[in-house]
Amino acid sequence: MFKFVSNFMRSMVNETVDKAIERLARDQYTENLFEMMPVSKKVNPINLIELVMRSRKGQPPGRPLGTHMRFSPWDKLLFNPVHLYRFPTPEDVGISTAVTIGKRARNPLTISIPIMIAGMSYGGALSKKAKIALAQAATRIGTATNTGEAGLMEEEREAADLLIGQYNRGGWLNTPDKYMQLDAIEIQLGQGAQGSTPQRTPAKNIGREYHEVFEIPKGEDALIHSRLPGVDTKEQFISLVRKLKEETGVPVGLKIAATHHLEKELQIALEAEVDFITVDGAEGGTHAAAPILEDDVGLPTMYAVSRAARFLSRKGATGDVSLIATGGLVTPGDYLKALALGADAVYIGTTAVMALVGDQMTRAMPFEPPTDLVVYQAKMTDKLDLERGATSLFNYLNASSREMELVCYTLGKTSVSDVNREDLCCLDPFLARAIGVELAFISPEEQSEYFEGLPEMAHEQVNRQPESYTQHPLH
Amino acid sequence: MDKQQTSLNDTLSYIHSELNRVQTIAGTLSTSESKHYKELTDMGDDRLNQIANEEQNAARQLGEVKQICINLVQKVEDIKNQYKQQESPDR
Numbered sequence: 060m061f062k063f064v065s066n067f068m069r070s071m072v073n074e075t076v077d078k079a080i081e082r083l084a085r086d087q088y089t090e091n092l093f094e095m096m097p098v099s100k101k102v103n104p105i106n107l108i109e110l111v112m113r114s115r116k117g118q119p120p121g122r123p124l125g126t127h128m129r130f131s132p133w134d135k136l137l138f139n140p141v142h143l144y145r146f147p148t149p150e151d152v153g154i155s156t157a158v159t160i161g162k163r164a165r166n167p168l169t170i171s172i173p174i175m176i177a178g179m180s181y182g183g184a185l186s187k188k189a190k191i192a193l194a195q196a197a198t199r200i201g202t203a204t205n206t207g208e209a210g211l212m213e214e215e216r217e218a219a220d221l222l223i224g225q226y227n228r229g230g231w232l233n234t235p236d237k238y239m240q241l242d243a244i245e246i247q248l249g250q251g252a253q254g255s256t257p258q259r260t261p262a263k264n265i266g267r268e269y270h271e272v273f274e275i276p277k278g279e280d281a282l283i284h285s286r287l288p289g290v291d292t293k294e295q296f297i298s299l300v301r302k303l304k305e306e307t308g309v310p311v312g313l314k315i316a317a318t319h320h321l322e323k324e325l326q327i328a329l330e331a332e333v334d335f336i337t338v339d340g341a342e343g344g345t346h347a348a349a350p351i352l353e354d355d356v357g358l359p360t361m362y363a364v365s366r367a368a369r370f371l372s373r374k375g376a377t378g379d380v381s382l383i384a385t386g387g388l389v390t391p392g393d394y395l396k397a398l399a400l401g402a403d404a405v406y407i408g409t410t411a412v413m414a415l416v417g418d419q420m421t422r423a424m425p426f427e428p429p430t431d432l433v434v435y436q437a438k439m440t441d442k443l444d445l446e447r448g449a450t451s452l453f454n455y456l457n458a459s460s461r462e463m464e465l466v467c468y469t470l471g472k473t474s475v476s477d478v479n480r481e482d483l484c485c486l487d488p489f490l491a492r493a494i495g496v497e498l499a500f501i502s503p504e505e506q507s508e509y510f511e512g513l514p515e516m517a518h519e520q521v522n523r524q525p526e527s528y529t530q531h532p533l534h
Numbered sequence: 535m536d537k538q539q540t541s542l543n544d545t546l547s548y549i550h551s552e553l554n555r556v557q558t559i560a561g562t563l564s565t566s567e568s569k570h571y572k573e574l575t576d577m578g579d580d581r582l583n584q585i586a587n588e589e590q591n592a593a594r595q596l597g598e599v600k601q602i603c604i605n606l607v608q609k610v611e612d613i614k615n616q617y618k619q620q621e622s623p624d625r
Contacts, residue, residue, distance in 0.1 A: 153597055156597065159605060169605070199588075200591055201594070453587070457591050
């Protein structure tokens with residue numbers, strides 16, 4: 060019986076493929092289905108489907124989880140192992156992974172690994188179960204989780220040993236009864252995936268518990284304003300920071316979407332005496348945003364971290380003001396490279412959610428996306444096994460920390476905090492120069508000599524291009 | 535006043551030495567947890583592997599305890615120095 064069905068299926072497939080190839084070969088190219096191949100390569104499949112979405116609804120599609128582009132060239136950086144010049148760390152020595160955020164605060168925040176769970180809001184993005192699972196995993200590993208732009212959810216507060224709350228543009232966490240319960244306050248003025256653009260969750264998507272946590276009257280939309288309510292001048296921002304520091308004693312920081320105006324923004328943050336700064340690169344994720352905001356706005360995470368770290372160093376604020384990097388960091392290698400460039404810790408969002416779903420993705424796939432298990436009011440939200448999700452994320456964080464520790468052994472370092480730019484080499488001369496990492500092509504002694512000639516070479520290259528273009532035989 | 539300051543100094547010295555002790559204990563326990571991790575992963579059992587992960591994490595968190603102790607010792611030192619500085623102009 061099985062053999063009969065198998066033979067039947069084989070002949071069906073054979074016949075279909077034959078007919079398809081015959082048609083592709085016969086039909087005029089302009090009327091050929093194969094046209095989709097070069098078109099989708101030209102437009103790219105993501106843009107193709109998104110333009111179809113735009114043409115269907117007449118509104119920007121809300122793409123989940125941020126840009127698909129990897130702006131930051133993390134793969135252009137490699138760590139430098141040591142053998143004799145400096146000796147590797149003996150295997151019986153433990154690698155310290157603990158980090159303190161906001162050392163100047165009255166109650167600094169110490170986490171056992173330099174990886175934290177990024178701000179992903181209940182309701183605006185994730186379900187209550189998912190938020191609790193994130194908090195449980197963070198607590199088990201000894202790190203902090205972040206409320207995102209939301210109200211204070213009691214269950215999340217209970218599950219999280221260390222909770223960073225976003226003083227947000229929706230205003231849902233901005234009263235003392237809420238922010239006094241936090242272990243750190245992050246004033247959220249923007250995010251990598253959307254800059255400082257306003258956002259709206261329509262009333263029809265807001266459930267009963269969402270109303271309670273956010274304290275939004277029934278029938279009203281949830282609005283994230285482009286400006287923080289009450290902060291329309293630099294002075295108002297400075298006094299807000301000082302007020303929160305004075306009232307709470309916990310680290311008070313600023314989160315912004317990374318931008319080419321970075322140093323100007325950070326200067327004001329320093330004047331306000333923030334305890335930490337979170338730079339969210341252009342690769343940052345989100346629940347949903349217009350593709351233009353995700354693909355065409357902001358500054359890549361790598362450049363943002365490097366520039367912010369150098370700025371803090373120039374201002375003599377390194378160590379006093381902690382730097383948190385986030386946005387599109389996917390692998391333990393990315394995390395450690397961000398630390399080497401000057402970050403004190405990293406936030407992970409998309410990766411944390413994927414790790415949380417873990418092998419439970421089989422419950423949703425192949426007919427629904429895996430994130431349906433964690434998104435607020437999605438089709439599969441109820442199917443998430445909270446305990447299993449927390450364990451999956453805990454395991455992921457443990458494995459990632461271990462991988463970072465393994466690199467520390469070969470670098471001859473005893474703490475992840477000790478890893479710095481000198482532990483890296485770079486595979487691109489311009490990038491090397493920009494981020495202050497030595498170029499891998501040549502020895503450390505030859506770096507200056509090599510780069511001395513580089514501006515002239517670059518200048519020649521730029522000047523030569525128009526000339527060669529005009530002299531081209533075809534023109 | 536002098537008596538009060540001596541008492542405060544003694545208390546700070548006591549906290550300092552106890553923190554050093556906690557730091558040493560955390561270090562010892564961390565080593566022991568790391569050993570357990572290795573032994574448990576040798577068994578090749580999924581449940582034991584999960585416990586091993588917890589042990590590895592415990593070792594790491596004890597490292598964090600050490601870090602906290604170091605930070606606190608620093609704070610205690612700062613307080614002691616502040617008091618010393620306050621004392622010296624009078625004398």
